[in-house]
Amino acid sequence: MGSIDYERIRQIGTISESSRGWTKQLNLISWNGRSPKFDLRDWAPDNTKMGKGMTLTLDELKALKDLLNQMHELNETV
Amino acid sequence: MGSIDYERIRQIGTISESSRGWTKQLNLISWNGRSPKFDLRDWAPDNTKMGKGMTLTLDELKALKDLLNQMHELNETV
Numbered sequence: 001m002g003s004i005d006y007e008r009i010r011q012i013g014t015i016s017e018s019s020r021g022w023t024k025q026l027n028l029i030s031w032n033g034r035s036p037k038f039d040l041r042d043w044a045p046d047n048t049k050m051g052k053g054m055t056l057t058l059d060e061l062k063a064l065k066d067l068l069n070q071m072h073e074l075n076e077t078v
Numbered sequence: 079m080g081s082i083d084y085e086r087i088r089q090i091g092t093i094s095e096s097s098r099g100w101t102k103q104l105n106l107i108s109w110n111g112r113s114p115k116f117d118l119r120d121w122a123p124d125n126t127k128m129g130k131g132m133t134l135t136l137d138e139l140k141a142l143k144d145l146l147n148q149m150h151e152l153n154e155t156v
Binding site: 012013014015016024026040042052053054056057058059060061062063064065067068069070071073074 | 090091092093094102104118120130131132134135136137138139140141142143145146147148149151152
């Protein structure tokens with residue numbers, strides 16, 4: 001067993017919440033004291049546990065934003 | 079050991095490529111014959127192996143798009 005230290009530098013936002021209260025969040029997180037990375041991940045209620053997710057660089061977020069803005073199914077209005 | 083069947087329904091795009099040729103891709107993927115989900119994940123060259131990633135719903139992608147469009151650091155022009 002090991003441990004990972006992390007510091008939540010900035011909470012950018014939440015994109016969904018499950019029936020059990022887990023939320024999928026985009027944050028800026030520093031892992032083990034290293035320079036902060038963007039991080040898209042599931043978190044338990046009160047952020048006490050973390051689930052699956054991935055870190056992303058600023059350039060990856062920019063490219064992802066461009067992709068999402070090109071997807072027709074995300075542009076539909078009600 | 080088990081196996082996971084998946085079918086790549088649609089390749090939406092690639093947001094980065096590592097020096098070893100792995101790419102981070104957004105796809106629409108059907109896992110084990112179930113209804114397709116959006117999927118953000120690392121893939122080996124030629125898509126022969128998959129790495130860490132996560133599935134996302136359409137609503138989560140919409141919320142993520144809104145978040146990314148609000149982030150000032152993604153709006154900087156060169």
